[in-house]
Amino acid sequence: MSKDSKKNSLSYSLIRPISNEKWQPISIPLVSIIISFIAAAIVILVIGKNPLQAFYNLFQGAGILPKPTYAGYKSMLTDFLSLLNAMTPLVFASLAVAVAFKAGLFNIGVSGQMLVSGFLATIIVGYSGLDAVMAKPLVLVIGIVAGGLMGGLVGWLKYRFNINEVVSTIMLNYIAQYVISFFIQMYYIDPVSRQSRYIAEASRLTLVNVEIANLKMDIPLGFILAIIIAILIKFLMDKTVVGFEIKAIGSNRNAAKYAGINVGGNTVLAMVLSGGLAGLAGVTYYLGYFSSIQPKVLSSIGFDSIAVSLLGNSHPIGVIFSSFLISVIDQGNTYMSSQAGIRQEISSVIIGLILLFSACGEYLKHKVSRVKEKEVERKESEA
Amino acid sequence: MSDYIVEMKHITKRFPGIVANDDVSIGIKKGEIFALLGENGAGKSTLMSILGGMYEPDEGEIYIRGEKVQISSPNHAARLNIGMVHQHFKLVSDYTITENIVLGVEPIKKLAGLFPYVDIRNANRKIEELSKSFGLEVDPTKKIADLTVSMQQRVEILKVLYREAEILIFDEPTAVLTPQEIEFLLGIIEGLRDGGKTIILITHKLEEIKKVADRCAVLNKGKLVDVLDVKKTSVNLMAQLMVGREVNFKSEKTPPQLKEEVLKVEHLTVKNEDGFEVVKDVSFTIRSGEIFAIAGVADNGQVEIADAIAGLTKVSSGKILLQGKDITNERIRKRTEAGISYIPEDRQTFGLVLDFDLSTNLALKQYYREPFSKKGILNKEEFEQFGSKMIDKYDIRSGQGIKTQVRSMSGGNQQKAIIAREIELKSPLMIFVQPTRGVDIGAIENIHKMMIHERDQGKAILLVSLELEEIMNVADTIGVIYNGQLQKVASSDTLTTNEVGEYMMGAKHE
Numbered sequence: 001m002s003k004d005s006k007k008n009s010l011s012y013s014l015i016r017p018i019s020n021e022k023w024q025p026i027s028i029p030l031v032s033i034i035i036s037f038i039a040a041a042i043v044i045l046v047i048g049k050n051p052l053q054a055f056y057n058l059f060q061g062a063g064i065l066p067k068p069t070y071a072g073y074k075s076m077l078t079d080f081l082s083l084l085n086a087m088t089p090l091v092f093a094s095l096a097v098a099v100a101f102k103a104g105l106f107n108i109g110v111s112g113q114m115l116v117s118g119f120l121a122t123i124i125v126g127y128s129g130l131d132a133v134m135a136k137p138l139v140l141v142i143g144i145v146a147g148g149l150m151g152g153l154v155g156w157l158k159y160r161f162n163i164n165e166v167v168s169t170i171m172l173n174y175i176a177q178y179v180i181s182f183f184i185q186m187y188y189i190d191p192v193s194r195q196s197r198y199i200a201e202a203s204r205l206t207l208v209n210v211e212i213a214n215l216k217m218d219i220p221l222g223f224i225l226a227i228i229i230a231i232l233i234k235f236l237m238d239k240t241v242v243g244f245e246i247k248a249i250g251s252n253r254n255a256a257k258y259a260g261i262n263v264g265g266n267t268v269l270a271m272v273l274s275g276g277l278a279g280l281a282g283v284t285y286y287l288g289y290f291s292s293i294q295p296k297v298l299s300s301i302g303f304d305s306i307a308v309s310l311l312g313n314s315h316p317i318g319v320i321f322s323s324f325l326i327s328v329i330d331q332g333n334t335y336m337s338s339q340a341g342i343r344q345e346i347s348s349v350i351i352g353l354i355l356l357f358s359a360c361g362e363y364l365k366h367k368v369s370r371v372k373e374k375e376v377e378r379k380e381s382e383a
Numbered sequence: 384m385s386d387y388i389v390e391m392k393h394i395t396k397r398f399p400g401i402v403a404n405d406d407v408s409i410g411i412k413k414g415e416i417f418a419l420l421g422e423n424g425a426g427k428s429t430l431m432s433i434l435g436g437m438y439e440p441d442e443g444e445i446y447i448r449g450e451k452v453q454i455s456s457p458n459h460a461a462r463l464n465i466g467m468v469h470q471h472f473k474l475v476s477d478y479t480i481t482e483n484i485v486l487g488v489e490p491i492k493k494l495a496g497l498f499p500y501v502d503i504r505n506a507n508r509k510i511e512e513l514s515k516s517f518g519l520e521v522d523p524t525k526k527i528a529d530l531t532v533s534m535q536q537r538v539e540i541l542k543v544l545y546r547e548a549e550i551l552i553f554d555e556p557t558a559v560l561t562p563q564e565i566e567f568l569l570g571i572i573e574g575l576r577d578g579g580k581t582i583i584l585i586t587h588k589l590e591e592i593k594k595v596a597d598r599c600a601v602l603n604k605g606k607l608v609d610v611l612d613v614k615k616t617s618v619n620l621m622a623q624l625m626v627g628r629e630v631n632f633k634s635e636k637t638p639p640q641l642k643e644e645v646l647k648v649e650h651l652t653v654k655n656e657d658g659f660e661v662v663k664d665v666s667f668t669i670r671s672g673e674i675f676a677i678a679g680v681a682d683n684g685q686v687e688i689a690d691a692i693a694g695l696t697k698v699s700s701g702k703i704l705l706q707g708k709d710i711t712n713e714r715i716r717k718r719t720e721a722g723i724s725y726i727p728e729d730r731q732t733f734g735l736v737l738d739f740d741l742s743t744n745l746a747l748k749q750y751y752r753e754p755f756s757k758k759g760i761l762n763k764e765e766f767e768q769f770g771s772k773m774i775d776k777y778d779i780r781s782g783q784g785i786k787t788q789v790r791s792m793s794g795g796n797q798q799k800a801i802i803a804r805e806i807e808l809k810s811p812l813m814i815f816v817q818p819t820r821g822v823d824i825g826a827i828e829n830i831h832k833m834m835i836h837e838r839d840q841g842k843a844i845l846l847v848s849l850e851l852e853e854i855m856n857v858a859d860t861i862g863v864i865y866n867g868q869l870q871k872v873a874s875s876d877t878l879t880t881n882e883v884g885e886y887m888m889g890a891k892h893e
Contacts, residue, residue: 239761241750241759241760245751248736248747254732255736260715
């Protein structure tokens with residue numbers, strides 16, 4: 001056996017775990033994550049710290065692993081619940097990106113859609129003094145409707161005037177950001193916090209400081225909804241005529257038109273769905289995780305969700321797992337930095353690395369099929 | 384050592400899943416026209432891409448002028464004086480003829496010995512001389528966008544001559560030309576040979592080979608079948624060797640049984656995106672049991688007529704009636720349901736969703752109605768059953784059955800899938816646009832049989848084709864289009880190939 005073919009068979013055994021195409025949607029993101037953690041470990045080693053210790057602290061901080069000591073009313077459970085609380089808007093936002101992506105559209109306007117729906121829900125319900133039973137469902141409805149309308153506008157602009165959705169969403173982001181900033185500064189400002197006034201607890205989608213069994217925990221009601229919606233979206237995409245048409249226009253607009261599918265209508269519909277999901281992200285963020293809006297700032301969730309959606313293969317269930325992972329790192333980093341003495345920025349580096357490697361998924365897939373071909377050739381030539 | 388200018392010995396080239404060339408050895412003599420004959424997928428293009436430096440062979444050797452070479456790139460091939468005239472022109476339409484020809488080998492001069500610039504004036508003169516000496520007169524300052532297809536082809540030929548090619552490879556050069564233009568091109572090819580050039584002609588048209596080629600290599604499924612002396616071999620034998628069995632050139636067909644009118648097109652006018660009239664005041668009718676063919680050179684409005692009937696293009700004036708019902712402004716789906724099947728020209732862009740699997744593509748026009756779905760919920764089992772049935776019935780070959788991604792299927796099988804889907808709609812009107820383009824002879828025969836079978840079932844069939852032979856072969860009525868206008872509509876029995884060719888050129892009209 002020549003040296004070259006030895007090398008080939010070595011790389012073949014290396015890629016064997018991800019060579020099964022059936023499992024690639026799961027195995028390739030997993031491998032991307034492992035590679036990025038290895039890369040992050042190297043970074044931590046270079047700054048002279050123990051990477052295993054750091055990762056352990058990271059998971060402790062996120063509430064996945066127990067910390068040695070807890071402050072009063074706190075435990076691993078409370079940490080875990082705040083993880084879910086932070087994760088909820090990210091799941092919705094990533095679903096929003098994923099749905100648009102299936103239709104071949106790039107929704108960069110998730111942040112703007114979040115802000116608009118969050119703002120409208122805040123001023124309509126948040127300051128209204130309605131009962132919780134009325135207020136909470138109403139917040140959700142306003143979120144869906146406001147986000148959906150804004151997304152629908154983008155879809156309509158695309159279909160009617162052929163305006164690229166990337167351009168229109170970016171512009172709408174700016175418009176939303178500054179118009180809402182204006183209204184907050186003029187009418188809804190809290191002079192102390194320099195943010196919008198806090199909303200009534202009744203309208204908040206996260207139950208804060210609930211005392212159960214001598215623990216004070218935040219219960220994110222939106223999280224359960226996020227899981228349900230993810231499953232519904234999966235069903236919609238895989239099993240229904242609507243999903244079929246959205247996927248068809250996403251894969252090949254011309255063929256979809258030829259097959260008699262209403263391309264314009266489905267473009268608008270996909271953007272309404274995407275915007276509606278972004279709206280849910282907005283209300284669970286501004287009226288759940290937070291309870292006020294900082295003027296002139298767009299949430300970074302809207303942009304992170306693009307990468308999170310890619311990491312989850314734009315698959316509704318995959319998106320839950322990728323959101324979970326990113327949230328763990330995001331939540332755990334404070335504890336990691338205080339315990340392991342690693343600056344918080346490092347955790348941003350890790351997230352960056354994960355997102356970078358997840359974007360390389362297609363390359364990995366390509367590489368795997370190349371190595372597989374070579375292996376087949378090698379076997380043939382040996383036989 | 385030998386009298387061969389090009390020798391390819393034991394060439395083997397594998398692609399995943401197939402062996403494109405299997406131990407092929409050919410030798411080409413200086414100053415001859417050597418034809419490569421074979422069906423699609425026989426490996427002719429691969430073999431010539433190896434010679435042109437686009438691929439490297441897995442096994443085998445190449446000798447040029449007796450010297451062993453490894454052709455690593457198209458540039459390397461050009462240095463060995465090998466030039467390829469591509470089937471799909473590689474020209475910049477906003478550049479002049481000269482600019483296109485010198486692209487990549489621009490003659491650089493220096494202004495005041497310092498600032499480099501392209502010496503276009505000199506190049507213009509050189510190209511004019513070159514074009515005259517080979518009988519390929521062109522005006523070098525004209526833009527490509529203003530040229531006809533056959534003139535563009537001349538530019539392609541001049542491009543390789545300018546690079547001093549001695550060995551010219553023509554890849555299916557006649558596919559886009561009218562009969563008259565084909566005559567002219569074949570004359571040029573003979574002229575080039577007489578001028579001492581060596582010509583390799585890739586084609587699947589037998590009569591062209593018979594006309595100009597000296598020798599002919601027949602490939603079948605990647606293997607060299609035989610090298611024939613064209614003068615001593617009959618066309619039938621060549622065809623038989625190519626396909627591997629006997630071929631019927633003339634489709635068997637009974638006289639048409641015309642019944643009621645199915646499609647009536649009245650004064651149809653269609654404008655393109657620039658507002659230019661590409662179809663002008665076209666009227667015709669197709670009756671049940673009739674194959675109506677529109678003959679014409681590419682881009683004369685025939686595809687737009689088909690698109691307008693199917694609803695993919697807007698009608699700017701005129702009427703389209705299907706079984707007496709006005710469908711001029713109906714949605715595409717309404718038309719499909721009213722009874723139109725459409726096999727589009729561009730099967731990969733329009734006919735199929737390449738990333739979907741075969742069963743899904745087979746159901747692409749029926750997925751939304753029972754039994755494929757109920758109340759908006761898809762019935763995957765029905766997709767699969769229907770798909771399996773179609774695969775058996777129409778002999779669609781694919782790697783993983785109904786689960787195969789259509790992208791990975793061969794062009795011929797993709798076409799079969801589309802035809803299967805459209806026939807199964809059981810529409811009274813069927814539109815076939817270029818149904819046999821890029822499909823091999825055996826499959827062409829099959830597609831023609833299916834068309835005639837559908838006709839005999841009482842369907843009205845509209846055929847749009849650039850292949851005159853195909854039209855003469857299957858059509859009952861021929862409408863010749865030139866510049867968006869129907870020049871002539873007549874029964875196919877009353878027209879000869881040459882007459883149709885003249886109408887196609889606009890040289891003759893009523």
